Amino acid sequence: MQEHPGVELDTILVTHHHADHTGGLEALVAQTRARVLGPAMEKMPVASQGLQQGDRFDWHGLDFDTLEVPGHTLGHLAFWAQPQTQDPVLFCGDTLFSGGCGRLFEGTPAQMLDSLDRLAALPGDTRVCCAHEYTLSNLRFALAVEPENAALQSHFSWCTRQREQGLPTLPVALQTERAINPFLRSRVPAVAAAVHQQDPLAVDDVTTFAALRQWKNIFR
Numbered sequence: 001m002q003e004h005p006g007v008e009l010d011t012i013l014v015t016h017h018h019a020d021h022t023g024g025l026e027a028l029v030a031q032t033r034a035r036v037l038g039p040a041m042e043k044m045p046v047a048s049q050g051l052q053q054g055d056r057f058d059w060h061g062l063d064f065d066t067l068e069v070p071g072h073t074l075g076h077l078a079f080w081a082q083p084q085t086q087d088p089v090l091f092c093g094d095t096l097f098s099g100g101c102g103r104l105f106e107g108t109p110a111q112m113l114d115s116l117d118r119l120a121a122l123p124g125d126t127r128v129c130c131a132h133e134y135t136l137s138n139l140r141f142a143l144a145v146e147p148e149n150a151a152l153q154s155h156f157s158w159c160t161r162q163r164e165q166g167l168p169t170l171p172v173a174l175q176t177e178r179a180i181n182p183f184l185r186s187r188v189p190a191v192a193a194a195v196h197q198q199d200p201l202a203v204d205d206v207t208t209f210a211a212l213r214q215w216k217n218i219f220r
Contacts, residue, residue, distance in 0.1 A: 014038035015093025041075030071112025072102035099138030109210035124175030
């Protein structure tokens, strides 16, 4: 590209159809002729290779696994790879954020919970590369849910320092997310109890997760 001479864009991974993820595809493809890989179940604005659960593809010798993670959208995908001599990497779009998860625009709470469970089962050293830097906002909510979580308190302090210096909080290790993200911890007794106080009808895994997501929707 013009700002990076010698760097050539040859492949574009798309996790879902929302405009903030697909809006520049036509211009990019016209300029670079890059191939586009995206959800088989969702409409793309350009010609693309549709992927679904279990599909694998190669990018310059790096093998990617495709995971279907419905919830934010029905056809949402995530991509996971294990580079040699590096920690694994996960591109999860808007399904998993640091300290949070995406809104349920198309899927159900049960679908999103299952999707997050499968992402949480990946190796703990996986680098989570989510699509938005929503970390501080998410962690403020997480502290309202689980204020006594020492790992969460420490991570919030670190992230605050990062942002004050204009630095990102991402990527983040999946094992960190397991320790601090309420949407990966909705079955933890302290989290479930806090959700139940907000919504007494939250009595099982799915209703607790649904109530947690609704709490985040209105949290200020």
